[in-house]
Amino acid sequence: MMSGNSSGAASAVGGDGRHDDDAALTEFLSSLMDYTPTIPDELVEHYLGRSGFNCPDLRLTRLVAVATQKFISDIASDALQHSKARVAAPIKDNKSKQPKDKRLVLTMEDLSKALREYGVNLKHPEYFADGPFTGTDPPTREE
């Protein structure tokens, strides 16, 4: 499958009947120069260099950054949906949690639910304390 992929890439490079695709590709790559991803280029370059990727082209770095940002924001939006669903669920008899739930806070339960769909098995031991105030209710650790 993989070799097939690469051979397909080679054939696509060699193929010259798809000028529209090439134009779209060039346009997309040039649009990446104007798009500033949230993940800084330096971070991406650092970790790409550590993984053995070397390419001086800034557009490829930007492409990696955009892909990573898309990955993370997809997960985040899924987790947001989970969080909203959890808030909208009928409230149990715990009255004290009500004002806290007004704010949308990313928790490990929502995150792990969202990540499961992306193939990331997040095993979060529930008895591990997040911070010194986890057991006590009011303060939520925010970033």
Added chain:
Amino acid sequence: MSDGGEEDLGSYKNPRTSASIQSSSTSCHLASTSGPDEFSRAISKAAVAQILQATGFDGSRKSAIDTLSDLTIRYILSLGKATSFYANLAGRTSANLFDLVQGLEDLNFSGAGPESCFGDSGVLTELNRFVKAEDPVPFAQFVPKFPICRVPKKNPTIDQIGEELMGKKHIPGWLPAYPAPHTYMHTPVWPERTDDPREDKVKQVKQRRKAEKSLLSLQKRIFASGVGGFEPVSSGTSSSSFDKGKRVIGENPFLTPPLPHGAKEVSEIAPPIEADAGPLRRKSVLEAFGPIIEAANATDLNAGMGTDPDGRNAIAVKRPVVHFKLGVKKKSVALPLALDDKREKLVFREDDRDEKKRRAEMILKESMDNPQDLTLM
């Protein structure tokens, strides 16, 4: 990181499970607190927080954001690894766009078969859509290029500085320049004077005043108890100036012109007739006061001193004026205790009068120590 990107080719058709990245929160906690890439992890955390904020979250648990930032790093690493793998597979060392797209397709996007082209590839199409849909949120802070490799700074050479080497033509210009002259010149440091003459003077005056005060109080005590007769101010007529406990401050007895011989009746001044009665004789104080103490022993001191100016008492009262000058050099009171038997008999005849005797000795010593204070008062 080998556990991070585990590409499952069997599940390639499954759109969502192509990359199964095992991540546990404990490992990311350990990695995020310390380690060589603490800085980059902090940056990643901030970037993830910005993405979360843009998504619509208000806050996040620390563990969740740690997990997400760890996931970001692992994603970049896995993508880089996959890309370089495809580049190496094609016989190249540096990756290009197509390797990256292959890596992306392997990693999390699928749906595009090997026959699909790049223009309508699922990966690029989705990314293109993402780029067009989302407004760019640049990273909030300036990130320096890291890791920073420190190259040690070289010292400038003589040529670079343009230093003139007078008469030192043998030194080539490429040698490092001389350091600044203050680094090798001898600059002596003089010890600074710490004492202040004005302060010293103030201190001296204070000490002197204290001494005067104590002397004054002592004298007052003594006079109050009736031994005021030893006062050296008794240069006037003996009867008028010798009221009990009253000090005559009018004139300095040391400055009065000397009386002619016979003008003042000084009878029975009997300097001790010992063989060692030279001018350098010591122990003259107590010796001189022997008769006085004797008189004090014999009669009541309070009654005999001031009231009756004639006879032995009057003489005993006047005598110290003469003997001050003889005994000015001597300061010790303890010495007379080692007198010979004769004087010992005189002094220590009775024990119940010892207190008064001691007082007399004390005030005598005080007045001998600083006669100017005595006269000033």
